[in-house]
Amino acid sequence: MSDNHAPRTLSQRLGWTGTIVAATLVFVFLMAPIIAIVPLSFSSSTYLTYPLPGVSMRWYQDLFTSDKWMLSVKNSFIIGIASTVLSMILGTLAALGLASWKSRLKSLVMAIVLSPMVVPVVITAVGVYFFFAPLGLTGNYAGLILAHTALATPFVVITVSATLQSFDTNLSRAAASLGAPPLLTFFKVVLPLILPGVASGALFAFATSFDEVVTVLFLAGPEQRTLPREMFAGIRENISPTITAAAVILTIFSVALLSCLEWLRRRGEKLKAAVH
């Protein structure tokens, strides 16, 4: 722990106060838009302005009774869950392989595996659109799930690899020496220990798919529009308070995801402490 927060001289104290003031302003900047949109979603007026003329739930009612919005929620979950499952399987396997693979090619393979994170999404989307269109993979779930899996898998590889770094391989050797076949060792010894990493990778993967709009713009037909795609269209036309209601629901969802992640991180730390 540093003792920077216990300044002694006047100029140190000034510097520390300046840091606190500046950081507080930035925290306000980061949080203000997310907080400011919440009351507006309960406004009784169609205008998104303060002060609120009255409080009502009409925009939430609008949201939950609209076929268009409900379809988009369903689509987001179908695509999100399918690509999460796919990227979890592919990413965990690859991370396990990469952990025990020793080759000069390893850094190249790692770069390829992580590249969907770096390449601008528009480029991926355009490339996939050109390639998938003649294969009949546009205007249906399959194409979107494949594209989102490609974008989400790097996060699973990274989180699982990070967990594997602190994994004691002697544990799986011990299991093997006691006669456990490799698959049993994996499910009974390895998987339970790396599960926090796999689960946070899955959360990252789901969030990536759930928030992705560029490939949806290119690949989805009207029947596959996801929640962010519907919001994109709504913001383009004219922001109605229904969008703010959708935004609030999405924010609550992000808070839930973040809490899960934090819980997993704590659990992972506890596990690590228990093993060592």
Add this chain to the structure above:
Amino acid sequence: MAAFVATGAEIPLKRRLRRAERTRQLKALGLVVPLLAFLLFTFLVPIGGMLWRSVDDWEVGKALPQTVVALKAWDGKDLPSEAAYAALASDIRRATADRTLAVAAKRLNYVVNGYRTLLTKTGRALKEQPAAGEAKAALTGIDPAWGERATWSAIKGAGGPVTDYYLLAALDMQRNLDGSIVSAPEEQSIYQGIFLRTFGIGLGVTLTCLILGFPVAYLLASLPPKQSNMLMIFVLLPFWTSLLVRTCAWIVLLQDQGLINDGLRWLGILDHPVRLIFNRTGVFIAMTHVLLPFMILPLYSVMKAISPAYMRAAASLGAPPAVAFVRIYLPQTLPGIGAGGLLVFILAIGYYITPALVGGAGDQMISYFIAFYTTETVNWGLASALGAVLLSATLVLAVVYGKLVHGTATTGGVKN
């Protein structure tokens, strides 16, 4: 048991170990192969395909095959031979009949404006194949443009199978009649400006993020874990909030009747609303907000590792706090500044959604034009060429980033 010992004695331990290690390596590779195969299909081949489209030039060769062959021998100095005219007349008649002329006309129209009209007009006027030796007269009779070198060099240049036309166009360059590379005329030169704008916005956002992110990272790294974990929520919650939600929120806040404008008027700072959204200001504010966590997190992890002993040593040697900060602390944060800055810049130059929603027509970045040429005007060659330029810039920066952080990747959510 005896047999086991016997075989064990025959093969030296070293070789058996090597064999076991090889099997282990093969198994490891086998675990990576599914993902590699998947990415090959959903990512690498599609991007390779896009890169190929930026040089692929098939349209004219398909619609006017005989002409392309006849022009192979043409040196481009004078008008082509009578044989080329005859080939063109025959090609145009056939292509008009089986309706393949339009694709080639579109391609040639990129090079010479009005080519589409010329080809359609010629196709309609050519009722029959001109008699031997009269093709040149017949074609120039339909339109004098067939008596110009530029008309012919356009066909020769677009004859395929590959072209540098789109890549040059993406950099505001073109080939002149002699085939040398020159700058495109000023009224067609837009992409250099758009790339400059893209990098300019990226640099501006990166610097803003650094200025805003530094004190936050410093505070978080200096506080005891309990407090910094609490404050970290203010960084992570926006990070996890949907990009669309944040963009929407900024539009609501920054609009003419929004909270910011109302607040400034209430305070008496303004007497009429200032335009804060659908212009460059809005793009800067919204992009900085989205990318700020990508700056704070790498900076924080570097600052966290800086031992306070250095600053204490500097102080004990008589350095005033400001001097100690600039000469001792700041240089140690450079890896974090470099990593965060590069990460923000790489992500920023690929931005599409945020500028599309909060920017005006003059604030769109290169990604917007890639999408525009793909879906709106269907000029896939140019879309791919612009994509190739953006991709190269990104990959170069990503390699530098990889070197900087020594291959240890950050777990950042790439939201775009």
